[in-house]
Amino acid sequence: MEKALPSPDISPRPGLDAFQDARAIIRLTQCSICSLPLRSPRTLPCGNSLCHKCMPECYIRQNISYPSVVGRREGFSCPFPDCRKEHSAADCNLDVTLAKVMEVVDKELGSQTRFPEDTALEVVVNVDCTGGYEERKRRMYGGRLAAIYALSKQGELYYDEDATCTPLVGDNFGPSYLDYDALERLMDKARADLECQVCYGMLLDPVTTYCGHTFCRGCLERVLDHSRHCPSCRRLMHLPSILPAQSSNKRLTELLVGLCPEALSQRALAGAMESMAGNGDGGLSTPIFVCTASYPGMPTPLHVFEPRYRLMVRRACESGARKFGMLLPNRTGAPQGDLGVTPFMQYGTMLQIEEINMYPDGRSDVWTVGVSRFRVKRWGIRDEYIVADVERVDDIPIIEEEAIEALETALCLSAAQEVHASWMGLPTQTLLHIGHQFVDQMQAISAPWLHENNILAFGQRPDDPALFPYWLASVLPVTETEKYRLLCSTSVRERLQIVVGWIKKIETHRW
Ligand SMILES: [Zn+2]
Ligand SMILES: [Zn+2]
Ligand SMILES: [Zn+2]
Ligand SMILES: [Zn+2]
Numbered sequence: 001m002e003k004a005l006p007s008p009d010i011s012p013r014p015g016l017d018a019f020q021d022a023r024a025i026i027r028l029t030q031c032s033i034c035s036l037p038l039r040s041p042r043t044l045p046c047g048n049s050l051c052h053k054c055m056p057e058c059y060i061r062q063n064i065s066y067p068s069v070v071g072r073r074e075g076f077s078c079p080f081p082d083c084r085k086e087h088s089a090a091d092c093n094l095d096v097t098l099a100k101v102m103e104v105v106d107k108e109l110g111s112q113t114r115f116p117e118d119t120a121l122e123v124v125v126n127v128d129c130t131g132g133y134e135e136r137k138r139r140m141y142g143g144r145l146a147a148i149y150a151l152s153k154q155g156e157l158y159y160d161e162d163a164t165c166t167p168l169v170g171d172n173f174g175p176s177y178l179d180y181d182a183l184e185r186l187m188d189k190a191r192a193d194l195e196c197q198v199c200y201g202m203l204l205d206p207v208t209t210y211c212g213h214t215f216c217r218g219c220l221e222r223v224l225d226h227s228r229h230c231p232s233c234r235r236l237m238h239l240p241s242i243l244p245a246q247s248s249n250k251r252l253t254e255l256l257v258g259l260c261p262e263a264l265s266q267r268a269l270a271g272a273m274e275s276m277a278g279n280g281d282g283g284l285s286t287p288i289f290v291c292t293a294s295y296p297g298m299p300t301p302l303h304v305f306e307p308r309y310r311l312m313v314r315r316a317c318e319s320g321a322r323k324f325g326m327l328l329p330n331r332t333g334a335p336q337g338d339l340g341v342t343p344f345m346q347y348g349t350m351l352q353i354e355e356i357n358m359y360p361d362g363r364s365d366v367w368t369v370g371v372s373r374f375r376v377k378r379w380g381i382r383d384e385y386i387v388a389d390v391e392r393v394d395d396i397p398i399i400e401e402e403a404i405e406a407l408e409t410a411l412c413l414s415a416a417q418e419v420h421a422s423w424m425g426l427p428t429q430t431l432l433h434i435g436h437q438f439v440d441q442m443q444a445i446s447a448p449w450l451h452e453n454n455i456l457a458f459g460q461r462p463d464d465p466a467l468f469p470y471w472l473a474s475v476l477p478v479t480e481t482e483k484y485r486l487l488c489s490t491s492v493r494e495r496l497q498i499v500v501g502w503i504k505k506i507e508t509h510r511w
Pocket of ligand 4: 209211212213230231232233234235
């Protein structure tokens with residue numbers, strides 16, 4: 001027994017050397033919970049990864065009705081010290097990329113039997129025990145990487161333990177070429193798995209969807225502008241609402257930074273150049289149309305006749321982006337947050353131009369559809385129309401949405417339901433149901449706002465609770481002020497509460 005050693009530095013580092021940093025490289029393949037090589041890895045919403053069998057046991061989360069997806073009610077509290085939050089089991093599928101990389105690693109390093117006797121080395125692990133440390137010595141083969149990996153696979157090397165290797169045969173430097181060769185072969189085989197299926201470049205700031213597929217953060221952002229489906233498996237992603245807050249995949253980031261730092265910095269440089277090219281106006285790159293309330297997923301047909309907007313629409317088309325922002329006019333002169341008083345309201349919707357019909361005199365009919373909401377951060381004037389630096393506005397993560405519902409419905413159950421706005425405490429699905437019922441009743445009495453022209457333009461009432469309020473606000477004659485409330489809300493539940501508020505007012509003839 002000797003005195004305790006200082007605990008080894010296990011923080012991830014860039015540019016790992018196959019020979020010098022063999023221990024750190026193998027740590028990238030170990031589960032920090034069970035210390036074995038990651039098996040059927042799951043990456044949690046916080047970006048931490050663990051084996052499937054290391055997932056904590058689930059319990060049933062209470063008072064949650066939205067989203068009513070199978071499995072979302074089952075949750076567990078996160079075992080990672082930097083998180084400790086509650087995750088929904090449905091958000092933790094097999095991490096496809098990490099699983100493939102682990103397969104390659106095991107194929108390259110997993111078998112000790114194929115190495116000849118002259119590659120023998122002694123691996124010494126300093127084992128922490130009460131009052132000091134002991135040494136665990138093992139005779140292994142095939143270079144440091146293979147030896148240390150095999151040791152971890154045998155369950156004889158904890159995640160935070162250090163290991164030193166001494167060659168038992170041959171020269172004092174040890175067979176370092178074995179490690180350089182092994183890592184090169186490994187990276188050759190893993191490279192394709194570490195590519196993004198959107199841009200086919202090396203993953204840059206990898207984000208893993210809840211279906212377990214990984215893309216560059218920037219690529220996923222662009223995909224989400226058009227679609228809510230995973231580019232790999234086409235499953236519906238709950239991500240649109242949460243992307244900015246979504247953690248990067250920590251393990252894949254460490255692997256990429258540790259093992260291919262050069263490829264990565266080249267990718268980052270290319271990405272920065274690309275985004276700079278789109279910012280010619282000192283960041284005021286979004287042209288703005290001040291006119292009406294538009295919503296994501298809903299069409300906004302426009303008749304463009306003012307010369308400044310003709311120019312703006314033509315430029316939007318020529319630039320290839322075919323997008324502009326739609327804001328409501330600020331009719332009351334109300335201050336708009338840190339912008340002060342502006343001619344427009346601060347929150348709006350980005351519109352994608354679908355089709356354009358030009359008249360010979362320069363006027364045009366433009367068909368657009370809303371893609372995402374945004375907030376104006378800075379603005380200016382360019383050739384008489386407004387240009388702005390905008391920030392995407394997304395809904396809060398589903399897990400927070402669920403927490404709010406659980407809290408509000410629990411409060412409602414305990415308090416007497418005589419409160420003025422008693423519907424505020426109803427389950428989210430019930431709020432949606434009230435909305436649907438209202439529309440069905442109005443349809444039965446042929447309410448004029450459900451005229452077939454409106455249905456042709458905006459479609460039948462959507463079942464998706466995230467879209468239903470946008471649809472209702474598009475067809476129902478409500479004031480601009482009320483319509484604007486939906487644009488500022490970042491919670492599906494809150495938007496449903498707003499529209500049920502409208503319905504209650506209409507039903508009691510207070511509107
Ligand atoms: Zn977590
Ligand atoms: Zn594990
Ligand atoms: Zn990409
Ligand atoms: Zn997917």
